[in-house]
Amino acid sequence: MSFLVRIVFFSLIFGLIPVGKAQTVKLQTPIKTDKSIKIGKLPNGLQYYIKPNQYPKQRVELRLVVNAGSIDEDDDQQGLAHFVEHMAFNGTTLFKDNSLIDALRSMGLQFGADLNATTNFDHTIYMLPIPTDKKENLPLGIKILADWASGIRMEDAAIESERKVLLEESRLRKGAGERLMHALRPHLFNHSKFAQRMPIGLDSVIQSAKPEVIRRFYQDWYRPNNMAVIVIGDISISAVEKLIIENFGTLKNQANQRKKKTEVILPFEKDLALALTDKEQTQNVMLFAYSPERYRIDRTLKDFRQGIIENLYEKMFNKRLRDKSESINPPFNAANIHDLRFLGNYANMSLLLSPGISGRRAAIDALMKEKKSISQFGFTADEFELAKTNIIANHDNSLKESGNTESKAFISACTDHFLYHFNITSTSQDIANWRQLLPTVRLAEINSYAKTAYQDTDHKLSIYVGNSADTESTPTEQELSDEVSEAEKLPAVAPEHKLHKKNPLNKKPSATSGTILSETYHAQSGTTEIHLSNGIKVLLKPTDFKKDEVLFSLQKFGGTSIFPVQDETAVKYANSFVVGMGLDTLTPIESNDLLAGKKISLSFSTSSYTDEIQGSSSTNDLEMALRLLYLRTARPREDNTLFVQHKKSTQEILKHNNTSPEVIFDDQANAIIFDHHPRTPSQPKSSDFDDLTMQKELEIYKQRNQNFNGASAAFIGNFSLAKIRPLLKSYLGALPSTKEPLQFRDHKLNPVRGIVKQEIFAGKEKQSVVRLIFSGDANYSREESSRFYAMIEILQIRLEKNIREKLGLVYSPNVSGSFERIPSAHYAVSLYLPCAPENIEQLVNAVFTEIDTLSQTATITDAAGEAAQLQFENELSGIKKNWLLSHQKSLTNNNDWLGEMNFALLHGGDLKQFIDAPKRIEILSTQQVQTTAKRYLDKNNYIQIVLKPENAESK
Structure with a gap:
């Protein structure tokens, strides 16, 4: 099918070419809201969103959205919105200490992967995906959301313990990227309050804030008329609505409420050039950021149609830039335009540029000339048709798959509606709007829009980021400013874009x-x-x-x-x-x-x-x-x-x-x-x-x-x-083959055996990493593999609970494992533990204590022994539940089946082992896991490698 014939074919399918009497589009028609989502509000002001969705089955996504974030902190609270979020997992009215995490693990949830929360500039979201295979799970999930909304205890001892975890999280973020962003942030946010309110906060505040100051943020902002509940999944609307009323209807708003201020980022008043370098920055990149603007909210079909024009403009602009990067003698490695959405409803229209082998100046010249060419000459008819073809195909696929959209995909629309009053529209309605409006958009309109977008007269930030050792390539800020100004004066060149008429x-x-x-x-x-x-x-x-x-x-x-x-x-x-x-x-x-x-x-x-x-x-x-x-x-x-x-x-x-x-x-x-x-x-x-x-x-x-x-x-x-x-x-069948099948060669690339300890020195920041590797030969079977990975997950749980939460030595301990058959059966257990340099010894000792505890057979002779064994049983039970839930989902997932089919083909097995996985999972026992830990966590055969800051080598 020729290109032009294909355009007509797709257009007819989508109704893009009017047949018979043309229908007039009433552009002032309001955009329809997705009627499948129940939107309600309780008398106390709490807003809720409920949508039935059966993909995946027996699952529901729960969210508590708080309309408060770091921008709402007082000067003595910088970082405390995030602190409060952490405290939600450290004791509530219903769940003492960390027992909430244990309760959710018993449902088969994983902390971090499933159960989580995030603090942003202007809001905080608590995430809770719940399996609904048991009828008591959903009521408990709604109860937990209500507990977060009003019942976070924030006891003094728990606060002191969590300080260490937050400081470790802050330490992890430090590095070249954060140092460069620290210099860039005031300019990108135009010296607004946002520049002073990063959600991670200030270490000094996290370290010294009194408990009552932390509680003050919770008391000021966590109230029903400042929150929303989102429930999407395999549920009935009436049952969920009843649960929300029961659990949230009694919550009260404070008498003297803090009023949320609307923080504004003003447009740039002048052009500014910044040249930022760091010795640990790995790539040279450039960013041209125009004045921040609030997102336009589409209320009518006229707004939607304008969005189509802007969408087509961006797609065709990026296609031009991609083609240039793939052309003969490309002026840059990569470039694109996009909305840099750094806040919920603010974005910088930005041009991102990765200079190539031709150098910074050639890259700037080419980008600015292309921008001017688009502004002056616009796009060609071929480019327009190409962009429409891709859009039509994408929408065709989206419409076919609309019944297979995962529940979590609907969350962001509900969140944006609550926080920023964006519209909530369904996929089918969006595509219907595209079908109706795309035929009315003319190339001349897009080219007219191009004359006003990204104009040289619009103030912008011109930013160069590079490695400080690259002295020849790094411009001064004046040089960068001059180069951009000179590039903008270069003459535009009319586009040449020709399509193959024959494919x-x-x-x-x-x-x-x-x-x-x-x-x-x-x-x-x-x-x-x-x-x-x-x-x-x-x-x-x-x-x-x-x-x-x-x-x-x-x-x-x-x-x-x-x-x-x-x-x-x-x-x-x-x-x-x-x-x-x-x-x-x-x-x-x-x-x-x-x-x-x-x-x-x-x-x-x-x-x-x-x-x-x-x-x-x-x-x-x-x-x-x-x-x-x-x-x-x-x-x-x-x-x-x-x-x-x-x-x-x-x-x-x-x-x-x-x-x-x-x-x-x-x-x-x-x-x-x-x-x-x-x-x-x-x-x-x-x-x-x-x-x-x-x-x-x-x-x-x-x-x-x-x-x-x-x-x-x-x-x-x-x-x-x-x-x-x-x-x-x-x-x-047409692919070539020879008589003998190809085989791999085993070059004996194996980890060293015995006990090996080494230190490595690198990095400016006060950051260390401890790596522990246990490895060796294995007797491979799917049963042994299940026991091995159960051991990995239990060790991960123990490190999170004891090394992170109790001792505060790490923020994100990571235990990973590989249990492989190629080139020969072998295993490896790897622990990756970022920490403070002064905590290395304590951390290593604590980790080996956990390994000893896991490896040793429990002696159940007293209450402590019984409690330890019960904890072990509960940990394994939660893991098994999670695996069974995952397997159930995998049975209707193309990607997961493909992985198992590949495994069976490569290793000569069959898919019965995949289908029968629940049988292997059900018989897993704590005794098997302990035996496995003894076998694979051998304290006479491990490698310990420690990263220390570069300046520690001379001490």
Whole structure:
């Protein structure tokens, strides 16, 4: 189908081309509110939003929204809005101390991943997703929201304990990014109060604020007429409304209420240039931020129509910038325009720029010339049609999937309605408005809008951020100001945008198709197994979990392991560099244009032992997706100019990568862990690419794709077996293969054994990290894997409860694990513990105490022993409940099925193990977890690596 024919086809589907008598659009018509959401208000002023939504089933999303944040703090309260949020999990009327977290874990919820809260400049949100498989869960959830609204106890002892946690959270945020933002914030917020009220607050206030000052914030702002409750999920409106009335109806407002002030950010009064540097900043970037403006609220179809004009303008502008970054001799690595929404209803219209190999001045010149070109000449008819094609396709997909929208996706609309009085509209209504209004929008209107947007006369901040070692590239603020002014005086150039009138991608590649050797149906999993003549095994599972989605993968053994170690960088980046040159006869820009309106995604990845192609498409675009897969693998395009540009751009981006303390720590730690093995994983450096050539990358890419014997493919989604069989033969079956399947090579890249302790020094801030790694050989089975990951989660819970909440030594302890079969069965347990340098020894001792407790068989001879065992049972019970809930959800999730299908194909198993997972979960016991901990948390075999600040080395 030609491009123009496709436009007409989609337009007719969406009613975008009037047929017969044209209908007049009444632009003053108010925008309709989503009637599926019940919006109500109690006599005490509490607002509530209730929406039934059955995706996922037996789940409900609960939110308590407080119309108060850091901007509402008094001078002696900076950081205390956030402090109050933390205290909600440290004792309420119903739940003493941290027992709320324990109660919710018993439902299968995880602290952080599920149960959480966030403090913003102007509001605070408490998040509580609840499973509704038990009828008592929803009433308890609503009761918890009401408890947060009026029953946070904030006892002195709990406050003192939580101070340490908050200070650790503040410590974690410090670094190059925060130092640069500290200098930028007053200017970006135009010296308003927002610049002085970051939600994290001031360490001095957090450290010394008296309990009554913290309680004052809670008493002033947590009241029913300043809050909203949001309930969305598998519920009935009447039942939830009754619960809200019962739990919130009795709450009282204070007699003398604090009135919330409306803080205003004034427009910039003049242009300003800022040049900011830091020795740990890894990339040079630029930002041109225009005066902050409040979001426009769409009240009528006229407002909505104006939004369409602005949306099309932004899409076409960004398409121009993306094309420029992919062109011959690009002036910048990347650039885009967007609304920088840093506050709920404020945004800076901004231009973001990553200078390329041509330098800062060339990047500024190109950006400003493009802006002026759009302002003076506008966009072309082809660009306009291209943008509309993509929008129509996206809306088509959204409409098909509207019944599969997850409950949490509706939360932000309710929140914005409560806080900022934005409209709440349904997906179907939004698309109906687009259908009605898009045909009325003319290119001339967009080009007229372009003449007023981002004008040189509009005051703006011109910001350069770079590495302080880059003295030659760093401008003075006057130089930056002059460069921008001079660039804005450059003459505009009329656009040249031509579309291919013929689409070579529509033509089926000439290749020898394969044949289907065998086909087997597996009833238990609902999958069909097909063996192709070139040695590829395919597993197919048609589903209707999504109405217009097909996910697929193609994987095989090999990876970096089959190439010499000196080629490792070339191997890792071959996919990126070769794909970046285009495919077949098409440049990247040409292929992107020709795929307008197509819902297709393809990504290529290489690990140590495998190569994988992952893809997705709409049902109708599956053939095109497989055609692209074939062309990408079999017919890569050669373009040395694009290759050299991509290589130099990559080097430019990585130029200062090794100045980051995190990168330094990661690289040196890996060298210790793997005892300086030649294949030790490391972060990429600019110099790694010096000797890279197009010929080398193509050689590796072609070698990787010359043998698909032994590869496996998985497809899941809304497709029919009858239609996919010929596609498999034509595209996967046409991929080359040799007689022997490809295998990986085991280079014995294993962590060092025994006890190893090392220190690393990096970073300006007073920050440390303790890493503990336990590793070794394992006897792999799915049962042992379940026991292993249960141990990981229980250790995580113990560290959060005892190391974070009781001792306040860390803010975010992290325990992770890997239990793998490739290249041979092995395990690794990794603890990552950011902390204060002075707390390292205490932290390590406390962690090993927890490991000892977990590993040792409890002696239940007294009340303390019984309590410890009961706690252990409750911890494991909560984990099992969470896993069962997750598994239930996974059974109707395409992504999760695809992962399990890939696992079964790669390791020669079957999907029965996935389907029967609840059986493995149910039989897990505390004794098994203890035995597992003894086996894998061996105190005679671990690595301890500590990061300390760079100035600590000389002490």
